[in-house]
Amino acid sequence: SAVISQKPSRDICQRGTSLTIQCQVDSQVTMMFWYRQQPGQSLTLIATANQGSEATYESGFVIDKFPISRPNLTFSTLTVSNMSPEDSSIYLCSANDGSYGYTFGSGTRLTVV
Amino acid sequence: EDQVTQSPEALRLQEGESSSLNCSYTVSGLRGLFWYRQDPGKGPEFLFTLYSAGEEKEKERLKATLTKKESFLHITAPKPEDSATYLCAVQAGSSDGGSQGNLIFGKGTKLSVKP
Numbered sequence: 001s002a003v004i005s006q007k008p009s010r011d012i013c014q015r016g017t018s019l020t021i022q023c024q025v026d027s028q029v030t031m032m033f034w035y036r037q038q039p040g041q042s043l044t045l046i047a048t049a050n051q052g053s054e055a056t057y058e059s060g061f062v063i064d065k066f067p068i069s070r071p072n073l074t075f076s077t078l079t080v081s082n083m084s085p086e087d088s089s090i091y092l093c094s095a096n097d098g099s100y101g102y103t104f105g106s107g108t109r110l111t112v113v
Numbered sequence: 114e115d116q117v118t119q120s121p122e123a124l125r126l127q128e129g130e131s132s133s134l135n136c137s138y139t140v141s142g143l144r145g146l147f148w149y150r151q152d153p154g155k156g157p158e159f160l161f162t163l164y165s166a167g168e169e170k171e172k173e174r175l176k177a178t179l180t181k182k183e184s185f186l187h188i189t190a191p192k193p194e195d196s197a198t199y200l201c202a203v204q205a206g207s208s209d210g211g212s213q214g215n216l217i218f219g220k221g222t223k224l225s226v227k228p
Contacts (some may be wrong), residue, residue, distance in 0.1 A: 002161070004156075006156070024131070035183070041220065042218040042221055044218075045215050101159060102147065102216055104149075104158075105156050106156045108158065
């Protein structure tokens with residue numbers, strides 16, 4: 001199964017700033033996904049990122065707030081822009097490597113102060 | 114609308130006390146049902162994928178089963194190290210017969226096993 005390295009693992013940021021989260025997969029994958037997990041809640045899909053095309057965002061999430069890059073089949077970034085305390089959450093990337101299924105990164109715990 | 118509901122929200126067991134977690138789903142064309150374990154501060158860890166009603170899979174003290182409307186995660190003689198949040202997720206099919214790609218998650222069951 002694919003292994004995903006996600007960083008940073010945690011960060012404390014000032015409101016109004018931006019943070020970029022990186023995910024590196026140890027094999028080529030077609031689809032990557034970005035989720036948000038708010039305290040005590042389950043995972044909510046932010047967007048789907050396919051290499052060579054614009055990310056597809058779920059209702060309630062917009063590109064200006066959560067720009068995503070997918071430059072190749074092993075890497076993706078999610079930026080949380082103009083942060084507010086409401087953005088404090090765990091952000092997770094995931095990849096579908098086809099035969100095995102869905103693997104997740106270890107998550108980024110973001111606190112906005 | 115595709116939906117996944119897990120129950121109970123929290124479950125406290127004594128070591129060795131077997132029980133089951135429930136995941137009921139409403140989805141247009143189930144492509145797969147997934148169980149994950151999530152420890153605090155970590156990403157979900159894959160446990161099982163089930164694809165069709167009647168299918169069962171086992172791993173150590175865990176056994177997952179699937180019907181057309183729900184899945185159960187049975188925990189036999191649990192140990193304190195089984196304490197975690199267990200997440201259920203489904204992959205739905207799309208109108209063109211393909212997959213929607215992403216997973217739809219339930220809110221999870223937080224399991225605590227006391228020695």
